[in-house]
Amino acid sequence: MTARWDEDSRADRVADTFRRLYGGSPDGVWAAPGRVNLIGEHTDYNDGFSLPMALPQTTLLAARARTDGRLRLHSAQGDGRITELAVAALTPGVVTGWAGYPAGVVWALAEAGHPVGGADLHFDSTVPTGAGLSSSAALECAVAVAYDELYGLHLRGPELARIAQRAENAFAGVPCGIMDQMASVCCTAEAALHLDARTPEHHRQVPFDLAGQGLRLLVIDTRVTHDLGDGAYAALRAGCERAAALLGLPALRDLPAGELTRALEALPAELVPLVRHVVTENARVAEAVSRLRAGDAAALGPILTAGHASLRDDYRVSCPETDLAVAAALEAGALGARMTGGGFGGSVIALVEAGRERAVGDCMTAAFATAGHRPPRVIEAAPGAGARRLTPTPATR
Ligand code: GLA
Numbered sequence: 001m002t003a004r005w006d007e008d009s010r011a012d013r014v015a016d017t018f019r020r021l022y023g024g025s026p027d028g029v030w031a032a033p034g035r036v037n038l039i040g041e042h043t044d045y046n047d048g049f050s051l052p053m054a055l056p057q058t059t060l061l062a063a064r065a066r067t068d069g070r071l072r073l074h075s076a077q078g079d080g081r082i083t084e085l086a087v088a089a090l091t092p093g094v095v096t097g098w099a100g101y102p103a104g105v106v107w108a109l110a111e112a113g114h115p116v117g118g119a120d121l122h123f124d125s126t127v128p129t130g131a132g133l134s135s136s137a138a139l140e141c142a143v144a145v146a147y148d149e150l151y152g153l154h155l156r157g158p159e160l161a162r163i164a165q166r167a168e169n170a171f172a173g174v175p176c177g178i179m180d181q182m183a184s185v186c187c188t189a190e191a192a193l194h195l196d197a198r199t200p201e202h203h204r205q206v207p208f209d210l211a212g213q214g215l216r217l218l219v220i221d222t223r224v225t226h227d228l229g230d231g232a233y234a235a236l237r238a239g240c241e242r243a244a245a246l247l248g249l250p251a252l253r254d255l256p257a258g259e260l261t262r263a264l265e266a267l268p269a270e271l272v273p274l275v276r277h278v279v280t281e282n283a284r285v286a287e288a289v290s291r292l293r294a295g296d297a298a299a300l301g302p303i304l305t306a307g308h309a310s311l312r313d314d315y316r317v318s319c320p321e322t323d324l325a326v327a328a329a330l331e332a333g334a335l336g337a338r339m340t341g342g343g344f345g346g347s348v349i350a351l352v353e354a355g356r357e358r359a360v361g362d363c364m365t366a367a368f369a370t371a372g373h374r375p376p377r378v379i380e381a382a383p384g385a386g387a388r389r390l391t392p393t394p395a396t397r
Contacts, residue, residue: 007031010060010124011390014076018062018122021074021082026062026122027150032142032387033058034127034134035183036219036340036349038192038208038300039307040285042315044177045237046244046278047198047251049285052179053208053383054187055219059125059138060390065150066118071106073099076124087118092171101136104171105143108163109153116151128377131221132339132346136172137180140164144185145387157186157386158200175234176342187386194289198253206292208383213297214354220329220364221377222321224345233342236315240278243271252278273314280310301335301351308338317343324367325350325376332356332363349381 011029018026033054040050066072071090073083075098083099090107102121109116123142127135144160147153155163161181168174168181182200187193191205210217244252247263252275255263260279264272284303291299308326312318318326322339329337329350337350352360361378368376 007058007390010126014060014062014122014124015391017076017124018064018120021122022064022072022120024064026120027064028062028146028389029391030061030063030142030146030387030389031058032061032138032145032184033187033384034138035180035187036133036217036347036381037179037183038340038349039288039303039338040179040195040281041307041311041340041343042236042240042317043253043278043281043285044179044195044197045175046240047253048278048282049253050179050195050197051192051206051285051288052183052187052195053192053381054183054386055127055133055381056384057126057128057133058384059123059127059135059142061142061146062122063143063146063150064120066120068118070118071103072118072120073102074122076122077129087116092173095171098139100172101139101167102143104167105140105164106147107171108166109144109147111166112163114151114153114155116147116153119147119150121146128221130225131223131377132341132343133219133221134180134184134341136168136174137164137184140167141181141184141387145389149389156201158182158203160387161185161200175237183386185387187383189385190383192292192383194285198251206289208292208297210297210382211354213295215297215335216352216354216357217381218329218334218350218352218357218360219340219379219381220325220348220350221379222325222345222348223374223376224319224321226319226344232317232344236274236317239271239274243267243275246271253282255279257283273316277310277314281307298335298351304336304338304349304351305330311339311343315343319343319345320371321345321368321373321376322348324371324373325364328364328367329360331367332360334360
């Protein structure tokens, strides 16, 4: 009830600010969430599997179509200025900063041949930025779902996610996979999304009843982002693609776990840990899904912790702060913990029994203080809904 009320009042506020900025009412207010990934990291660009869930934190977008081909963008988290662009002049490289994500979606829709024009857009987000929680995917997906309705496109969720991913790859220049955008568009409340990145259309909702099983999921934002992130992500991706090519496979997803040992013998030493991570991580996703389907969410704990060890030791995308957060969570009695998202900083998730949230949070704060790190931010997350229109609701339209 409270969450619904909060969202309604946020939607009212966003619509009010829109009127003040642009004059007149928006055609609607849409919401798109950030995400955490439960398991299945660095598998999406290997055509593999992952299991993200949407966060309750969302980016709200008040939007109104325009007939003159102009695109105006404003964010409550920006510098106060309205960015104004011509849709016809959008091209990769021309828009920098946060505005590149929404502008990129409009560009990607036009590039794909969809009949889209301009719009007035005002964003207001509660998704933490720089925390590995997909704030950029939330921005993109809010625009994708809003434009879908404003311009009557009738695209399906995975198509909208592909458009958003294209915007991020080609317009913003980030070589990500499709997991974040699929999570933001296609997740449903009280479920995790079993994603097969080779065929996103075949995603499945897996019931994830945390509260009903006496569990809580904590998200610990370590508040560090290491600069090497972008180039390192691209290098890892290239390493995986090289390994698949050497093995004669379309993607690492096509290497069965039973053939792993033999395949590793055929690869150069530097590719061995990458391949081992991807193949074992895909197996962890399958295991997690089967445990959830059997109604045993607590069994995710050791799977998460094993996933972290693989990211730390084989894929090497963890960092001292995320390793510390995982160790502190386990020390305080968490059932399992791991870094989530691309890595090099960002956030850690910890699965805990209800009632232990405080102990884990306190242990985390103490461990970070002892190590001389900034205090982490700990929030509790429950699986939320994917991108959607908030107002006008179908009934009042
Ligand atoms: C980032 C990317 C995703 C995915 C993860 C790692 O979040 O945007 O596509 O590759 O890293 O799992």
